[in-house]
Amino acid sequence: MxxxxxxxxxxxxxxxxxxxxxxxxxxxxxxxxxxxxxxxxxxxxxxxxxxxxxxxxxxxxxxxxxxxxxxxxxxxxxxxxxxxxxxxxxxxxxxxxxxxxxxxxxxxxxxxxxxxxxxxxxxxxxxxxxxxxxxxxxxxxxxxxxLTVALDLVRDGNVKLGSKVMILGAGPIGLMALKLCCEAGASKIYVSHPSTSTARLQLAREWGADEVLHPDSEDIVKRMKGLEPNGVDCVLVTITPSIGLPQAVQVCSVGGTIAFVGMEWKPQVDIRMNIDEFHFRKLRLVGSNHxxxxxxxxxxxxxxxxxxxxxxxxxxxxxxxxxxxxxxxxxxxxxxxxxxxxxxxxxxxxxx
Ligand SMILES: [Zn+2]
Ligand SMILES: [Zn+2]
Missing domain, CATH: 3.90.180.10 (Medium-chain alcohol dehydrogenases, catalytic domain)
Incomplete structure (x- = not known):
């Protein structure tokens, strides 16, 4: 039937x-x-x-x-x-x-x-x-x-017990990645997200963000330099890559990993970042995709x-x-x- x-x-x-x-x-x-x-x-x-x-x-x-x-x-x-x-x-x-x-x-x-x-x-x-x-x-x-996107992002970002992590963007992927970083034993987690997105920011705090930064109202790179002068071990980028990657390079520690998930939806995009810094600080950049x-x-x-x-x-x-x-x-x-x-x-x- x-x-x-x-x-x-x-x-x-x-x-x-x-x-x-x-x-x-x-x-x-x-x-x-x-x-x-x-x-x-x-x-x-x-x-x-x-x-x-x-x-x-x-x-x-x-x-x-x-x-x-x-x-x-x-x-x-x-x-x-x-x-x-x-x-x-x-x-x-x-x-x-x-x-x-x-x-x-x-x-x-x-x-x-x-x-x-x-x-x-x-x-x-x-x-x-x-x-x-x-x-x-x-x-x-x-x-x-x-959730599988967030799982791979945390894995690709090389987040480990004791890692200091910065997450750019607290949309659902960023929020789930935050919770997974806590589970993985990250020692410090910084989250950058616009101050107007109050519902997501509230959850970021509840789910374990040690510090929340607002790219719409402050220079987040400058603030991070004050909070973590040596940079963080892992940067997880969940915002538009051309905006997030230049920030990530500046806050990532020597030998650190930057993993990003996200698309520009264009065949070519110009990204301006300090590539010498990238070279001398031995950074790793990983495109994450589940x-x-x-x-x-x-x-x-x-x-x-x-x-x-x-x-x-x-x-x-x-x-x-x-x-x-x-x-x-x-x-x-x-x-x-x-x-x-x-x-x-x-x-x-x-x-x-
Ligand atoms: Zn999707
Ligand atoms: Zn195959």
Whole structure:
């Protein structure tokens, strides 16, 4: 029996400049090896906001941080049953490239992408793109994908027991990285974030920032030189790289590591920084990118289960799919109130 065949679902479509609308589409029918999932929560990522305002001209779909309930399994699928709660996996290793062969999927040359169409009532994918989360809520499941970004950033930043760390940007990735740095035993953590973003700053303090700096109202490099004359061991950059990297070079200690996650969305960008300082201080610069992220899902699930990352604290707004336009408006215009916004099915628990 196919309960969903012939049914209609809502899905969000986006295009420049900042337009979003929900349309009716047929509910997909899972083919062999596929699973149909009813999306229960899907997070708005910084990249979604950026694409919606600046990048993709034509109508397209988005949504890659999500969890839901299995409602139908295709032929030949093992390990999933209707009613299972699952998190969507953003990307998988190809299993065939030189890096995969030598057992280093982190450096996979051709990660396989799930696509990104989860701002919708249903998604239908190959079963390997779902991770069962029997002990987590859908809200927690929706944080798994961005949490793997933070996990890799902290790893790439070489954060260790006793490290002094500076985090540029306290968006959801920066905040989760902050909590992970505490877990890793960092001895001192400095966070730089605009003074107007009060909801996120408050959480940064609660989650262990020793000192918060405000790039909109002070010279953060000068202040850091006063606080840490020898610099910090690790700088994690979660803001626009062309802004963050020049600052990072100036606050990083001899032999320190700078890891950055983030895009400029341009084929070329001019970054002005003191390269001699970089050379003489023997700095390391690492581009951090969690793809393929599937390998980190078990760790992310454990951290969410143990409330090391507490979804209730991080998620500030839960807004139904029908009101997704309001959610994006909120993300852009009311950054003071927002920590993380989830698009959900059903009842909202906040005023957008
Ligand atoms: Zn994302
Ligand atoms: Zn590979």
């Amino acid at each position: 196919n309960l969903w065949r012939g049914m209609i679902m809502k899905a969000a479509f986006f295009r420049l400049p900042g337009e979003v609308e929900t349309r009716d589409l047929p509910v997909p029918v899972p083919g062999a090896g596929e699973v149909l999932v009813r999306v229960l929560a899907c997070g708005i990522c910084g990249s979604d906001v950026d694409a919606f305002r600046n990048q993709q001209a034509d109508w397209h779909r988005r949504g890659h941080e999500y969890a839901g309930e299995v409602v139908q399994v295709g032929e030949g699928v093992n390990g999933f049953r209707c009613g299972d709660i699952v998190a969507g996996i953003g990307s998988l290793p190809c299993g065939e490239c030189p890096a995969c062969y030598r057992g280093e999927p982190y450096y996979c040359h051709h990660p396989r992408w799930f696509g990104g169409d989860a701002f919708a009532e249903f998604v239908c994918k190959s079963a390997e793109f779902f991770f069962p989360i029997p002990h987590l809520s859908p809200d927690e499941g929706a944080l798994m994908e961005p 793809n393929p992220c599937s390998r980190l899902y078990p760790v992310a699930a454990e951290l969410l289960y143990r409330k090391v990352i507490d979804a209730k604290q991080l998620v500030s707004h839960r807004i139904p799919l029908e009101r997704i336009d309001e959610a994006f408006k909120l993300a852009i215009e009311h950054r003071d109130k927002v920590r993380k916004i989830l698009i959900i099915q059903g009842e909202a628990n906040c005023d957008a």
